[in-house]
Amino acid sequence: MKSAPRVPVLKTYKQFIGGAFPRSESGRSFVLEDAKGRPIANVCQGSRKDFRDAAVKARAALEDWSARSGYNRAQILYRLAELVEGRSDQLVAELKQQGATAAAARTEVERTTDLLIYYAGWGDKYQQIFSTVNPVASPHFVFSVPEPAGVVALIAPDEGALLGLVAALCPIVVGGNAVIALASESKPLSSITFSEVCAAGDVPPGVINILTGFRKELLPHIAGHMDVNAVVYCGDDPSERKTVETEASRNVKRVIVTGAGGEDPYRIMETQEVKTTWHPVGF
Amino acid sequence: MSTLQAPYPSWSPSPPVDQVGVEERVARLSARSIKKGSKVTALKLALSMIDLTTLEGSDSVGKVRQLCDKAKHVHDALPDLPHVAAVCVYPTLVRTAKEALAGSGIRVAAVATAFPSGQADRETKLRDTRFAIDEGADEIDMVISRGEFLEGNFGYVYDEIAAIKAVCDRAQLKVILETGELGTLDRVREASDLALAAGADFIKTSTGKIQPAATPPVALVMMEALRDFHLRTGQKRGLKPAGGIRAAKQAVQYLVMLRETLGDEWLTPERFRIGASTLTNDIVMQIAKETEGVYQSNDYFSQA
């Protein structure tokens, strides 16, 4: 007797806040469609309150994360690479759902793994490249070191469903910051699956938070939040940029306007402060 | 009011304390692996050093009587278990405890001096202490005035300890530093040196009412103060870590630290106590595990 076809189980795409997967507090969602206009999935339409909650979690997680050794953060990023590699089939399938060819999808997942390893490798090295001992003319020992800016908001690039997000996220996180990312508006699914990787890895809850939703609605609230220290905007829309830069002035947020990322240690320094300390030398 | 010149008699500056160095020494001590026979010896020793404690606003005659029964019968199913060192209660319940423990060899300790905050004037603290002594307390656990200490009024704190000690007469005095409020290990060392100079029989880490309570780094610094006091005066005073010690493993770690810092002569309830309540059962369960060879369940051990 022929058995009935098995009913597949569809995935619910929730946001990633404080290490957990809540729906939007607003209860809203939007339908993601493929190129032919067919529905793929329901995606949470994140609200400003979701961002607010994420910022609280990020702030709470910051102290511990920034105090960890570079080696420890490096190992955590490397573990994420291991997990992405292990899930590559799932991630490839999801990218194809969102319109990529099989070859492009596989390349994108492989590059994502390699990029995680790349930035893991910087975790305990960028400090040596970007610190100095300053040869002052007085009898003082004076040194300058980078320190994480703190809570960083990231507007992920719209084109890069997986790689774009991870390329922008890595330098922020490896530098000791806690981040709240707004995923690509047109291709948000991979970001949520990547969140699952973060949750399964050793990333402490609150260090990485990922929201889905609409830029136009959320940008002013993100850029204007008084407890966010820096905002990284990956994009080139002039009016979006103007909004970000204007709102950021409220608390003198550092604003970084940038494109798609790649292998670049200078991106780590974009979300770093520099601390200089003086001490006398003498008996 | 202080009558002293340099903060208190025989005052010499306490040595600085390096926190990272202390934590490294603690880490090395906690790498000690205490197994089999030596583990059972340590567990029994720890049991004999417990000040079984109840210090709740809701304490009553009934509660204290039951605690005293537990103190006397920790776990009758296991033979050769020592009894705990003392039961520690509020002054109003000292009489109840004394009656319940009569003839058992278990001492009654009372907290006093406006425990736990210590925010009261000298006269109130003295009266609180006298009451506890009159009710029959064998030991007094007093709190220092942390505010005064942090303001640098070392003479004030010295005087209050000396005054309480005088009231104690033949009762032993434990001085609670409330190390969780002192901020740095340097201050823990200073407070320890001060309390010992003023006459403390025991220096005690905490009231158990705030976090952090006793921690191994704090205990190590206090042991070093006791060691230097012994080197200077020849006298052996005691230490009582209290609060947050729930697991038998922690208790054994403190004993390792004690042995390797102060030496075998401190491995006695005369010189070392642990302020705890739930620790008792965990110790007994560990002893049972060593004897029977299997992990134990709470269901088989009486809750006080």
Place this chain on the structure above:
Amino acid sequence: MSVVSVERKSAPEPAWTYAPAPESADPGIRKRYGLFVNGEFVAPADGKYRTIVNPANEQPLCKVAEGSAADVDRAVKAARQAYTRVWSKMPARERGKYVFRIARLLQERSREFAAAESKNGGKPIRESRDTDIPLAIAHFFYYAGWADKLDFAFPGMRAKPLGVCGQVIPWNFPLLMAAWKLAPALATGNTCVLKPAETTPVTALKLAEIIQMADLPPGVVNIVPGGRPTGQAVVEHPGVDKIAFTGSTAVGKWIMKALAGSSKRYTLELGGKAANIIFEDAAIDQAVEGIINAIFFNQGHVCCAGSRLLVQEGVAGSLIEKLQSRMNHLIVGDPLDKNTDVGAINSKEQLEKIDRYLVIGQEEGATMWQSECPLPQHGYYVRPTLFTNVSQSHRIAQEEIFGPVLAIQTFRTAEEAITKANNTPYGLSGGVWTDKGAKIFKVTRSLKAGVIWANTFNKFDPSSPFGGYKESGMGREGGWHGLAPYVRLERV
């Protein structure tokens, strides 16, 4: 007043010693090891094997191939081929991934390696488990990350590998020294011929198993165990582009002579006689612990050991008293017991050398004091020892003993301490203990040594450079500085 004594039922009398706590992990030591050449374990050319002894009980542990000059030649050729055909052509990112693999695989088998290291070399399991193996793993992990980032390391210059590296390592930190040598070499694109010390080849050969598991292309790492002649063959082989050596100053000088006139690059990490300076205003109890770490870590078999104690006169008496009391709590014994603090001396030869110095010290007029601990009946052991009434002119204050023996002198002023500390041909490390920040920096600036520890000692990290001044050697290992010895720089 003091403690009131009251009649009470007595608790059990404290008679508490620690029961044996043996490490249970299987060290996975084979009965016999060949050489590791071109990705495989192979027999030595002349069929000779050396018996490796467990110094804790003087029992034979295993047999290891003794590499002859012909074996070294084979290994160098394999390394050269691997370099030319595979390793130098591989994209840097992929090269780095192999080194990451080695780190992760070693991490998975860390307990096993710790047990093997202690069994072969004599160091306490607590140290191999908590220090040696984790640091070795960290070195591989750290340098793996540099492989594809060299363009950022040297502004205006491109870093190219040197080719084939000959690396000769000592017996005091066998696996860790292998990691210190292999990791930066591989990350920068070189291939290697490693010669472990004659008494301690085991963990290097176990590392070869990890290298096989990691699928490292054959010939990239080759391991040729053996004695002095084997090391000589590596140094003198014309097919080697660079020599890295850690060992005695005497052999270091021989290597410099042997390489004179050749264009081979070399780095040397040699002996030391470090001064550990304790000022009156130090955190004394932590300083005591620092002294213990400085000279009794790894039985004092450490090139950077704080083997001289310079203590300010005002605190000398009480400090030495505390030191002795602390030394009496050190447990000397079976390296595989988790409670052992001081393990076995690595070899009979080294034991005899240390004993000779104990005699010399007493004959010179210094006063010897040893801890009162019991020693095991068999095996090579020395009690933790200190000498007081030592002068700068004594041999025990000048010559490297390489054992758990501390020579103590007093000083009055900081200038005097600095002079005494620098008055030596060595310059590897030093220690400064004071609570005063300005004094730390003034003293560290004045000491002529490559690694100065302030308010700590014997701290290592893969990101932090290590190496000496003067006769303690040249070149640095660890950190960004550790890349330079393995590359040549060309203008971009």
